[in-house]
Amino acid sequence: MNKHVSPKMNRRxxxxxxxxxxxxxxxxxxLPFGGPAVVRAADxxxxxxxxxxxxxxxxxxxRIARSEMGQGSLTGLAQLVAEELECDWTKVTTxxxxxxxxxxxxxxxxxxxxxGSRGIRTSQDYVRKGGATARVMLIQAAADEWKVPASExxxxxxxxxxxxxxxxxxxxxxxxxAAKLTPPAEVKLKDPxxxxxxxxxxLRLDTADKTTGTMVYGIDIKLPGMLxxxxxxCPVFGGKVKSFDEAKITGMKGVRKVVxxxxxxxxxxxxxxxxxxxxxxxxxxxxxxxxxxxxxSETIAKWLAEGLDDAQPxxxxxxxxxxxxxxxxxxxxxxxxYNYPYQNHATMEPMNATALYTADKCEVWCGxxxxxxxxxxxxxxxxxxxEKCDVHKVMLGGGFGRRGMTDYVRQxxxxxxxxxxxxxKLLWSREEDMTHGRYHPITQCxxxxxxxxxxxxxxxxxxxxxxxxxxxxxxxxxxxxxxxAAFQGVAQSGEAALGYSVPNLLVEHxxxxxxxxPGFWRGVNVNHNAIYxxxxxxxxxxxxxxxxxxxxxxxxxKNPKHLAVLNAVAEKIGWTxxxxxxxxxGIAQVMGYGSYVAGAAEISVTDGSKVxxxxxxxxxxxxYVVNPAQVERQIAGSFVxxxxxxxxxxxxxxxxxxxxxxFDTFNSMRINEMPKVESVMVPSGGFWGGVGEPTxxxxxxxxxxxxxxxxxxxxxxxxxxDQNISFA
Amino acid sequence: xxxLTINGKTFTLDVEPDTPLLWAIRENAGLTGTKYGCGxxxxxxxxxxxxxxxxxxxxxxxxxxxGKKITTIEGLAxxxxxxxxQQAWIAKDVPQCGYCQSGMIMAVAALLxxxxxxxxxxxxxxITNICRCGTFQQVREAIHTIASA
Numbered sequence: 001m002n003k004h005v006s007p008k009m010n011r012r013x014x015x016x017x018x019x020x021x022x023x024x025x026x027x028x029x030x031l032p033f034g035g036p037a038v039v040r041a042a043d044x045x046x047x048x049x050x051x052x053x054x055x056x057x058x059x060x061x062x063r064i065a066r067s068e069m070g071q072g073s074l075t076g077l078a079q080l081v082a083e084e085l086e087c088d089w090t091k092v093t094t095x096x097x098x099x100x101x102x103x104x105x106x107x108x109x110x111x112x113x114x115x116g117s118r119g120i121r122t123s124q125d126y127v128r129k130g131g132a133t134a135r136v137m138l139i140q141a142a143a144d145e146w147k148v149p150a151s152e153x154x155x156x157x158x159x160x161x162x163x164x165x166x167x168x169x170x171x172x173x174x175x176x177x178a179a180k181l182t183p184p185a186e187v188k189l190k191d192p193x194x195x196x197x198x199x200x201x202x203l204r205l206d207t208a209d210k211t212t213g214t215m216v217y218g219i220d221i222k223l224p225g226m227l228x229x230x231x232x233x234c235p236v237f238g239g240k241v242k243s244f245d246e247a248k249i250t251g252m253k254g255v256r257k258v259v260x261x262x263x264x265x266x267x268x269x270x271x272x273x274x275x276x277x278x279x280x281x282x283x284x285x286x287x288x289x290x291x292x293x294x295x296x297s298e299t300i301a302k303w304l305a306e307g308l309d310d311a312q313p314x315x316x317x318x319x320x321x322x323x324x325x326x327x328x329x330x331x332x333x334x335x336x337x338y339n340y341p342y343q344n345h346a347t348m349e350p351m352n353a354t355a356l357y358t359a360d361k362c363e364v365w366c367g368x369x370x371x372x373x374x375x376x377x378x379x380x381x382x383x384x385x386x387e388k389c390d391v392h393k394v395m396l397g398g399g400f401g402r403r404g405m406t407d408y409v410r411q412x413x414x415x416x417x418x419x420x421x422x423x424x425k426l427l428w429s430r431e432e433d434m435t436h437g438r439y440h441p442i443t444q445c446x447x448x449x450x451x452x453x454x455x456x457x458x459x460x461x462x463x464x465x466x467x468x469x470x471x472x473x474x475x476x477x478x479x480x481x482x483x484x485a486a487f488q489g490v491a492q493s494g495e496a497a498l499g500y501s502v503p504n505l506l507v508e509h510x511x512x513x514x515x516x517x518p519g520f521w522r523g524v525n526v527n528h529n530a531i532y533x534x535x536x537x538x539x540x541x542x543x544x545x546x547x548x549x550x551x552x553x554x555x556x557x558k559n560p561k562h563l564a565v566l567n568a569v570a571e572k573i574g575w576t577x578x579x580x581x582x583x584x585x586g587i588a589q590v591m592g593y594g595s596y597v598a599g600a601a602e603i604s605v606t607d608g609s610k611v612x613x614x615x616x617x618x619x620x621x622x623x624y625v626v627n628p629a630q631v632e633r634q635i636a637g638s639f640v641x642x643x644x645x646x647x648x649x650x651x652x653x654x655x656x657x658x659x660x661x662x663f664d665t666f667n668s669m670r671i672n673e674m675p676k677v678e679s680v681m682v683p684s685g686g687f688w689g690g691v692g693e694p695t696x697x698x699x700x701x702x703x704x705x706x707x708x709x710x711x712x713x714x715x716x717x718x719x720x721x722d723q724n725i726s727f728a
Numbered sequence: 729x730x731x732l733t734i735n736g737k738t739f740t741l742d743v744e745p746d747t748p749l750l751w752a753i754r755e756n757a758g759l760t761g762t763k764y765g766c767g768x769x770x771x772x773x774x775x776x777x778x779x780x781x782x783x784x785x786x787x788x789x790x791x792x793x794x795g796k797k798i799t800t801i802e803g804l805a806x807x808x809x810x811x812x813x814q815q816a817w818i819a820k821d822v823p824q825c826g827y828c829q830s831g832m833i834m835a836v837a838a839l840l841x842x843x844x845x846x847x848x849x850x851x852x853x854x855i856t857n858i859c860r861c862g863t864f865q866q867v868r869e870a871i872h873t874i875a876s877a
Contacts, residue, residue, distance in 0.1 A: 070825030070861045203821045210826030211814040213761015213801035217827060220760040228755075253744070274751035348765050348773055348827040348860050397763070397827030398860050430766045633824060633866065640862025663770040663858060671864040672852030 038179040046179035048137055050097075050108040051081055051130030058158055058172035060087045064094050065102070065109035066119040067369050068206060069399035070637075071692045072630030073119035075204045077127055079626055080120070083198040084131030084190060087171060088157040094205055099375035100390030112371035115404045115520055117593035117690020120626055124688055125189075132187040134178070141178035142169050192624050192685065201629030206395070217397045218367040221354040223423035227256055229415050230276035231426060233265040233436050236289040236656035237515050240264050245284040252279045259418045267415050273427050292515040293656040300442060300514045300653060301339070307465025307510030308337065308446040314463065314508040317487035321504030326459035330450030334543045336536055338447070338716040340528035341650035342658070343440035343521055344666060349397020350433040351408035354425040355416035357382060362389045362413060367396035369404040377406035381413035400641070401520035405438050405473075434666060435658045438519025439651055441467035445532040450504075455544035457555060459504035462490060462533070468511050469518045469525070483511065488592060489529035489697060495594040495689070496526060498533070499562030500555040516653060522641055523696035526592035530697030531704065531718070534588035538705045539714065548705065549575055549587055561621055561684060562589055565598040568619035568680045573600040583614060586705030588698040595622040595689030599639070599698035605710040610728035611720075613643070613673070613703060619680040622689035628681055634691045636677035642699025644669045647727060650719035673727045730790045734759065735803025745791035750774045752790045753800060761801035761830045765858070772857030775831035776800050782838035782854075801830040804837060812874050813837045820870040824861035832857045836871055845875045 039047040045055040053061040062081045068074035078094050102109045110126060135155065142160040143150040146167055153162050158171040192199060209215035234240060244266050246258045254275030261267050266285055270276035306312060327333055353366035355378075362382035368374040374391045382389060396403055412426040428436070443466030450459035468483035477485075486509045488496040498507075521527070541551035549570050556563040566589040570576070579585050582604050589598035602615040618635045625631050648667035652659045660666040704715050707725075715723055732739045732749075734757055741756040753762050753776070762785060765773030769787035776785045777799040785793075804811045810818075813836050823829045832855070839846055839854040846854070851871055859867070 070823070072824070203818075204823075207818050207821055207823055207826075210823040210829050211810070211817045211833060212805065213759070213830050215826055216760075217763075219764065222758075222760075272751065272755040274747055274755060346860060348771065348825065348858065349763070350765075396825060398825045400860070427764075430764075430768075629821065633821075633863070636865050637824060637862030640864065641860065644860075662768055663766045664768060668771075668858045668860060669862075669864075670858065671855050671867060674862070674864045676865050676868075 046176050048134040048175060048178050049130055049183065050105070051127060052085060052134040054171050054175035056172050058088065058091050058170050060085065060092050060158070060171065062092060062094050063097050063109065065097060065112045065371070066123065067112070067114040067367070067371065067393060067396060067399070069114070069367070069369065069396035069403065071119065071634060072204060072627060073114070074206060075202065076120050076626040076630060077123065078205060079198045079202060080124055080128050081131035083195055084128045085135050086155045086158070089197050089202065091158065092205065096393045098390050098392060099371040100386065102372070103375070103386050113373070113404070114369040114399070115401055117692040117694065119692070121594060121688035121690050128189050129187055132189055133183050136184050136187060137178040137181045138171050138174055140181055141174040145169070145174065145177065198626050201627055204630070215395055217349050217395050218352045218354065218365065219349055219397065219427055221365045221394070221425055223354065223356065226354070226423040226425055227269050227271060227419070228273035228276050229267045229269045229424050229426040230273060230280045231261060231265055231267040231411060231428060231432060232280055232285065233432065234287050234289065235435060236287070236293045237517055238292045239287050239289040241266055242286040242288045244286070249279040249283050252282065255279045257419060258283065259415055261411050261414045265411065267411070267426065269415065269419065269424060273425070277429060289656060295515055295656045296654050297652045303514070304442065304444045304465045304512055307512050308444060308463055310463070312510050314510040315482035316506065316508045317484070318490060318492040318498060318507035319505060321459070323459045323461045323504045323506035326504035327448055327450040327461065330458055331453040332451040332543060334449045334451070334540055336447055336539055336714070336716060337444060338532045338535065339444040340442070340531060340718050341652070342442050342516060343645050343649045344434055344437040344651055344660070345398070345400040345402035345521055346434065346663070346666060346668065347396070347398030347400060347402055350428045350430055351402070352425065352427040353409045353412035354423060355412040356423040357413065357416040358421055360384070360388055362416070363392065364409055364412060365392045365394060366409055366412070367394055367399070367403055368406070368409065369396070369399045369401070373404065374406050374409045377409045378413055381410040382417065400522040401524070402438060405519055430663070431661045434661050437658070438517050440521035440527065441469055441518040441525070442514065442516070443467065443528050445528070447532060447536045449536065449540045451540070451544055455546065457502055457540055460502045462507040463510065464508065465510040465512060467513050467518050469520060471511065471513050472518050473520070483509065485525055487529070488525035489590045490533055496592045499559040499589060499591060500552070501558045502555065515656070516658070523592070523693045526590060526694060526697040527642070527645070530588065530590040531701050534590065534698070534701035535704050535714070535716070538586070538708060552589070561596045562591055564682060564684070565589060565596045565619040565621050568682050569598040569600040569617045572619070572678060572680050573602065573615070573617040575600070584706045584710035586702045586707070586709060588701035588705060590694065590697040592694035592697055593690035594687060595620055595691060595694045597694045597698055599695065599702040601702040601706045603703060603706040603710060604728070605707060606728055608711050608713070609725050611703070611707065611725060612728040613675055615675055616677045616702070617680065618677055618695055618698065619682060620691060620695060621682045621684050622691050623683055623685060623687040625681055625683045631681060631691050632679045635679045635695045638693070638695035639677050639699045640669050640674055642696040643703060646700040646703065646718055647720045650722065730794055732757065732790065732793055732798060733796070734798045735800060741790070743790050745789060747790045748786050749776070749788040749790055749793045749798070750785040753785060759800050759802050763827055763830055765828065770858070771828070772835060773828050773831040775834040775857065777834060777838055780838065780841065782835045801834060804833065811837055812877070813840065816870040816874045820866055820873060822863055822866040822870050824863055828857055828859045832859065832867060836867070840871070840874060846871060
């Protein structure tokens with residue numbers, strides 16, 4: 001089935017990208033915490049170590065490698081460093097090192113990747129050590145100056161005191177001397193229960209500029225002599241440019257150049273972006289759309305439906321007992337088929353990047369969730385070596401997984417290469433952004449459950465059919481062809497483990513990869529797996545004649561952390577007390593990104609089709625909470641993202657292309673549709689889970705289960721827009 | 729050529745009369761606080777005030793904007809003092825990524841100048857901006873905080 005392979009460009013680009021990382025960049029994670037030679041920041045202030053720069057006026061500059069896109073980890077990571085550093089939080093500021101600087105220093109800042117809800121949880125250990133190491137060195141420097149043992153000195157808010165003599169000094173005064181010291185080999189990190197900066201709901205560090213229009217996003221980059229580019233990629237994924245008639249737009253105001261970008265796209269470069277876009281729309285382009293132009297949502301749905309058949313091959317992700325025998329011998333058999341569509345990330349800021357290419361240098365300014373991946377893309381697209389390239393990261397106008405990809409970076413460099421010496425800002429129109437996403441993968445799921453005579457769940461067969469993200473984006477991560485991430489939320493163990501014990505269980509995936517390029521869409525595979533599993537759990541409870549909460553609880557004895565968050569939402573929403581007249585409840589739980597989450601919703605339904613979401617309660621156990629105010633915002637935001645996808649999202653395919661082109665056909669929730677989310681944090685400690693994504697998984701099933709409670713009707717297909725169900 | 733009055737200053741800009749006000753503001757006047765989100769007046773990221781009325785600048789041509797008093801996010805503060813909406817946004821830590829917030833703040837400022845004590849229903853009706861991060865809860869709380877001050 002040639003038409004159902006992922007675009008070749010994707011995989012080739014990835015392989016080259018990783019090769020660049022593998023051979024040139026990944027020299028190994030080397031985290032030296034300082035050393036004899038003083039490294040200086042751009043303003044001349046000494047680095048105590050890679051994470052901490054202290055200025056003479058006691059300002060503490062904390063370096064942050066992960067990207068900020070609204071999720072708050074810039075502030076959270078700074079809190080963790082500051083906590084161990086024992087500095088004055090009011091004097092903390094942050095800066096991004098560039099990937100080029102990191103590579104030149106043997107990746108001193110570690111991984112830049114900001115996805116998979118990993119921003120804090122996979123760097124907390126070494127950034128805290130960075131803070132603690134700097135503290136030890138700063139105290140040592142003061143002790144050396146006073147000629148007293150460091151053990152007799154204490155520090156609070158960046159002021160070092162020698163108790164016996166009453167002498168005090170500040171970090172700013174000893175930073176120069178501290179930077180020359182050899183860092184300690186070992187540092188002891190604080191017990192989180194002793195935290196005074198971390199663990200608190202402090203205000204974000206990056207808010208003020210966002211209220212005055214001065215925050216710089218990629219779209220706002222201005223460079224001397226810069227020109228602007230608008231681009232059109234072949235509307236059919238995998239298609240190519242056949243020809244374009246440049247003469248038709250020559251002489252249009254502001255137009256400087258028309259360039260082909262790779263095999264598949266054409267860009268117009270002009271003085272302003274509006275001129276470039278206007279000219280691009282007037283430019284006749286002939287496409288070679290290829291066989292993919294025959295693909296539609298209907299052909300994809302048919303192909304996926306075939307994968308639900310047991311006769312088709314499938315990868316097994318989670319298994320125990322003998323599911324088929326148990327179903328055959330059961331008292332009652334329940335079966336349902338669900339599906340989940342493509343979704344666009346629809347970041348508020350469309351994709352863009354600014355590139356400056358000269359014969360011996362290539363620099364890019366952009367919002368990216370992965371500075372190193374963007375850097376590798378610049379190397380590959382420019383053909384220049386690492387020491388001649390760099391990426392300057394700016395604030396992202398939303399990421400949600402989309403800006404972990406580097407397609408827009410490559411395009412900007414490809415255009416800039418054709419205009420050496422001129423900075424080029426490439427900006428996608430919203431229409432380009434909607435139709436050239438890296439979409440949440442499309443899947444269907446057939447579930448068969450079996451109850452014994454006492455209405456106990458004895459077997460569950462969970463058969464997924466559909467697209468693998470890793471197949472297209474990270475084929476090296478496949479395991480003998482299987483995509484292990486496909487089982488997020490229904491896995492046997494690990495950071496996205498199923499919370500139910502079922503004596504006979506089979507979870508499998510028939511992989512089918514349509515040509516529409518998939519990507520990591522906030523929540524990723526947890527989204528559909530949680531809808532399928534949690535809605536079907538409700539169906540099973542109903543078939544068993546049991547309360548959905550009680551039915552789940554009986555299956556969760558071996559998973560106390562899953563159960564604890566479920567209980568927390570049940571209690572908060574008052575599950576055991578009757579809802580007000582006309583109000584109906586639904587509940588759901590899942591584990592993802594190392595965290596346990598649950599959600600419950602109260603809704604009312606008018607005429608079977610007008611839904612009002614009245615109340616949402618959500619609970620999360622991420623192990624540790626670094627900033628409860630920001631975690632609360634991530635939980636609430638996850639509901640907005642998840643319910644937008646449930647009600648309004650969904651990208652359909654016609655003639656090989658995505659049909660939805662803007663927010664008029666791919667809508668998003670507004671303030672009038674969104675109730676307050678009441679969050680309950682139950683951090684149990686001992687592990688570090690993520691918070692940006694897992695809650696999205698419970699948003700849709702909580703509401704869908706409430707919809708069933710209200711109407712007696714099961715909705716097994718997303719979005720609700722296509723079921724004629726809307727917000728009241 | 730067009731003459732636009734933006735934030736109390738007159739700009740003479742070399743633009744076609746049918747150029748959307750948004751792009752004249754961003755590219756010709758160089759004020760990039762006003763954001764592009766959709767270009768079809770759906771999302772509200774480009775909201776400015778035109779004679780005090782919250783207006784989606786992507787849907788207004790330069791020709792239509794001539795002679796009007798235009799205020800962008802950069803012109804909302806007066807002198808060195810931030811507008812009360814900006815102050816509340818900082819105090820309540822409203823923005824996440826912040827990209828939609830210029831438009832959100834301009835929409836809220838216009839609402840409050842018309843209705844200093846808006847009800848939830850007033851907010852629901854007047855604030856129709858898209859925020860993909862989902863800051864609505866903080867937006868609502870901040871509006872009520874301002875109204876009750």
